[in-house]
Structures are given as structure tokens and as C-alpha cells.
Amino acid sequence: xxxxxxxxxxxxxxxxxxxxxxxxxxxxxxxxxxxxxxxxxxxxxxxxxxxxxxxxxxxxxxxxxxxxxxxxxxxxxxxxxxxxxxxxxxxxxxxxxxxxxxxxxxxxxxxxxxxxxxxxxxxxx
Amino acid sequence: xxxxxxxxxxxxxxxxxxxxxxxxxxxxxxxxxxxxxxxxxxxxxxxxxxxxxxxxxxxxxxxxxxxxxxxxxxxxxxxxxxxxxxxxxxxxxxxxxxxxxxxxxxxxxxxxxxxxxxxxxxxxxxxxxxxxxxxxxxxxxxxxxxxxxxxxxxxxxxxxxxxxxxxxxxxxxxxxxxxxxxxxxxxxxxxxxxxxxxxx
Numbered sequence: 001x002x003x004x005x006x007x008x009x010x011x012x013x014x015x016x017x018x019x020x021x022x023x024x025x026x027x028x029x030x031x032x033x034x035x036x037x038x039x040x041x042x043x044x045x046x047x048x049x050x051x052x053x054x055x056x057x058x059x060x061x062x063x064x065x066x067x068x069x070x071x072x073x074x075x076x077x078x079x080x081x082x083x084x085x086x087x088x089x090x091x092x093x094x095x096x097x098x099x100x101x102x103x104x105x106x107x108x109x110x111x112x113x114x115x116x117x118x119x120x121x122x123x124x125x
Numbered sequence: 126x127x128x129x130x131x132x133x134x135x136x137x138x139x140x141x142x143x144x145x146x147x148x149x150x151x152x153x154x155x156x157x158x159x160x161x162x163x164x165x166x167x168x169x170x171x172x173x174x175x176x177x178x179x180x181x182x183x184x185x186x187x188x189x190x191x192x193x194x195x196x197x198x199x200x201x202x203x204x205x206x207x208x209x210x211x212x213x214x215x216x217x218x219x220x221x222x223x224x225x226x227x228x229x230x231x232x233x234x235x236x237x238x239x240x241x242x243x244x245x246x247x248x249x250x251x252x253x254x255x256x257x258x259x260x261x262x263x264x265x266x267x268x269x270x271x272x273x274x275x276x277x278x279x280x281x282x283x284x285x286x287x288x289x290x291x292x293x294x295x296x297x298x299x300x301x302x303x304x305x306x307x308x309x310x311x312x313x314x315x316x317x318x319x320x321x322x323x324x325x
Contacts, residue, residue, distance in 0.1 A: 010298065011251040017244050057255070059298050086252060086303040108248040108305055111241070 002028040003122050004047055008038040008054040008066065009084070014107075018053060018084070021111040022118065035061025039069065042076075049079060050122055053114075056085040056092065064099050071100040080121040084109060156277045160270035167263045167270075174260040178253045181305040185249035192239045192246075199232045199239075206232075248305075255303035262297050 005027050007018045012033075019029045030045065032038035035058055042049060052070070056063035063083060070076040083096045086107040096104050103117050206229045210222055268290070 009251075011254065013247055013250040017248065020244065057298050057300050059296060062298075086255060086300045088302065107303070108245075108252060111245060 001047075002026055003050040004028045004030060004045070005051045005053060005118065005122075006030045006032060006038060006041060006049055008032045008035065008052065008058070008063070010034055010055065010058045014055070014084075017111075018114065021114060025115060025118075027118070027122070034058040035063065035066035035069070038066055042070075049076070051118060052079060052081045053084050053118075054081065056083060056087050056096070064095055067096075067099040067101055082114075082117055084114070153277050157274055160273040164267045164270040167267050171260045171263040171267070174256045174263070177304070178256045178260070181249055181256075182253055185246050185305070188246045189243050192243050196236045196239050199236050203229050203232050252303045252305050255299040255301075258297040258299035259301045259303075262299070265294055 005022055007015055007022070007029055008031075009015050009018070010033050015031045015033070019031060022029050030041055030049075032041045035054075037060075038052075038054070039061070054063045054066055061069075063085065067081055067083075070079065070081070080102040081100065082103045082105060083101045084105045084107060085092065085096075088106045093104055102121065105114060105117060206225055210225055213219060213222060272290070
């Protein structure tokens with residue numbers, strides 16, 4: 001059965017591009033437009049959630065808030081979370097690490113780099 | 126000729142009023158200084174963001190057009206190749222079909238990669254939309270400062286007008302540093318930070 005990845009970003013272009021790249025490699029993709037939407041989608045998921053890719057700057061609940069919330073939930077303490085953000089300042093990376101992200105990719109990103117990170121945690125789909 | 130003491134007494138309140146008026150004007154001018162200088166500092170930032178958008182949009186569009194041109198040329202070659210295969214098949218000569226088919230498969234794969242590259246370049250939309258939001262938010266800040274100036278000046282701006290303007294504004298979430306330029310160095314730094322974290 002295909003592994004499930006949740007992609008969270010307020011840019012429909014990024015959601016489409018990342019989803020296409022992942023589906024092309026055989027992963028099942030669920031998308032959300034911000035942190036709150038992500039939490040709702042996670043709570044509605046029937047199967048397992050294997051990995052999360054999230055942006056940082058989002059309305060309602062940002063990426064930090066989302067990771068922080070998920071890390072407090074026993075079920076998602078170990079779920080790999082990749083931050084995908086155009087924020088490249090040291091403070092952002094440090095904060096990302098502090099809240100519990102597993103990796104941090106800077107936008108614009110190469111799809112090959114994203115897939116390398118994903119397969120590092122999940123194998124080849 | 127009027128007595129000078131009487132004259133001074135008559136002039137004194139007028140001079141006092143004049144001095145008060147000048148003081149008020151100086152005060153108002155001082156109040157104007159802050160919003161004016163704040164607005165002035167924001168204009169170049171907004172201009173810089175708009176220039177970046179124009180430059181990066183053009184660059185991305187150019188890249189996409191190059192890729193599309195390659196795809197079109199290749200598709201024309203594929204079309205010619207398929208016509209040749211059909212003609213040969215009709216003539217009963219299929220000896221060169223496997224080699225030609227291999228070439229066509231190679232071209233189709235190349236076009237697929239180019240199409241993927243176009244999708245990659247389309248990330249500029251996410252970056253430029255953040256730059257646009259940043260520029261828009263700077264312009265809104267300038268607008269607010271200009272209203273502060275109008276309020277200081279006699280006549281001012283009525284409160285409902287300001288409320289209408291504020292309520293028409295949408296909330297903006299953006300990274301003020303979003304940029305399409307190569308971020309390989311930053312990515313390397315990020316990787317090394319996370320590697321340090323893992324080794325701890």
C-alpha cells in the first residue's frame with residue numbers, strides 16, 4: 001500500500017507541484033492549505049500518516065504552530081516532518097529544529113532534493 | 126502719536142497669539158516629520174520588491190519559453206519519425222522501426238523532463254506572490270502614514286473613512302526575504318545545522 005504524505009502550504013502552485021512530484025514516485029498525497037486545515041485533515045485520515053511536508057508562513061496556524069501541536073500528540077511524535085520554506089534565516093532554522101522538524105528545505109527547491117529527503121525517511125514509496 | 130506704552134500693550138496679545146500660532150505650526154511640522162520619514166524609508170523597499178518581481182518573472186518566463194520551444198521542436202521530430210514508421214510499415218519495410226522507435230522514446234522522455242522543469246520554474250509564482258504581498262503591505266503602511274499626516278493637518282480625515290480603508294485591507298502572510306536566487310549555500314548551512322542536531 002502506498003505511503004501517505006501530507007503536504008501543507010498556502011500556495012496552490014506549490015501544493016500542485018509538490019503533490020505531482022510525490023504522486024509521480026508512487027506516494028499517496030493529502031494536501032492542506034494551512035496548519036488548521038492540516039490538523040483537520042490528519043484527524044479525518046483513516047490510514048496511517050507517514051510523513052508531513054509543511055510551509056512556515058501560513059494564515060490561521062503557521063508551520064511552527066502545526067509542528068508544535070503535532071509533536072505534543074503521542075501519535076505524531078516520531079512522524080518525519082520536512083519544513084519547506086522560503087525563510088532562510090538562522091532564526092527560522094533554529095526555531096524549526098526547536099519545535100521538532102526533521103529536515104528543512106529552502107524554496108525555491110529542486111524536486112530531486114525533496115525526493116531525496118522523502119526517500120531518506122520512507123524509502124522509495 | 127500714540128503713547129508707546131499703550132501701543133506695546135495693544136501689540137502684546139497679538140504677538141502672543143502669533144507666537145502661539147508659530148509654536149502650533151512647529152509642533153504640527155514636528156508631528157509630520159515622523160510619518161513622512163517613515164513613508165520615505167518604505168518607498169525604496171517597495172520599489173525594490175516590485176523590481177525583483179519584474180526581473181524574476183521575466184527570467185522564469187524566459188526559461189519556460191526556452192523549454193517549450195525545445196518541446197515543440199522535439200514533438201515535430203517525433204511527428205516526422207512516426208510518419209516515417211507509418212510509410213515504412215505500409216511499404217512492408219520494418220527493418221529500421223526498432224531503432225527509430227528507440228529514438229522517439231528518447232525524445233518523449235526528454236520532453237517529459239522538460240515539462241517537469243517547467244513545473245519547477247513555476248515555483249516563481251509562490252515566491253513572487255510573497256514579494257507582491259510584501260510590496261502591498263509596505264504601500265499600505267505608507268497609506269497609513271499619509272493618513273496620519275492628513276489627520277495632523279487642519280480639516281483632518283474623518284474616522285469612518287479610515288475605518289473603511291482599514292477594513293478593506295486583507296490579511297497578508299508572506300516572507301519578506303522570499304527570492305528566486307540560488308539558495309544552495311543556505312541549503313548547505315541548513316543541512317549542516319540539522320546534521321549537528323542529529324549527532325547530538
